[in-house]
Amino acid sequence: MAWVAGAGMLIGLLAIALGIMTLCTGWILPTARRHVTRPQLHGLGALATGASLLMQGLFYFRILPSASWEVRFFGGNALLFTGLLLIATSQLLSPRRSPDHTDPSGA
Structure with a gap:
């Protein structure tokens, strides 16, 4: 069971590194860049x-000092689903239009 927790920690560290890189530079993995x-x-x-x-x-x-299993379970799930909701929202919202561009219709 320890290897499952260790693999989860490794994936978590990778996700944190990618999140920091995205916030600092705007770089996104090439597989998600189009979306x-x-x-x-x-x-x-x-x-x-x-x-x-x-x-x-x-x-x-x-x-970390252990909290009750309810706090760990519901807190971890709330954080996970919040992250997944933010990722889904980042793909579903329409792109922002910059005020520099003129209206293509010419109006």
């Missing part, structure tokens, strides 16, 4: 998802 219209939301979602995965592993290995 993401709001990189900041995508970066925040990656941070929340990665933090959820990392915290579950830290609780499992008793690195």
Whole structure:
């Protein structure tokens, strides 16, 4: 069971690194680049998802002081679903239009 928690922590660290990179530079993985219209939301979602995965592993290995199982379960799930919702929102919202561009209809 320890390898599952360790793999989750590794994926969580990778998601946190990608979220920080997206927030700092705007860079997104090439596989998601076509779909993401709001990189900041995508970066925040990656941070929340990665933090959820990392915290579950830290609780499992008793690195963080243990809270009750309800707090760990519902808190971790709330953080995970918040991150996934932010990632989905970053792909579903229409792209922002900059005020520099003129109206293509010429009006």
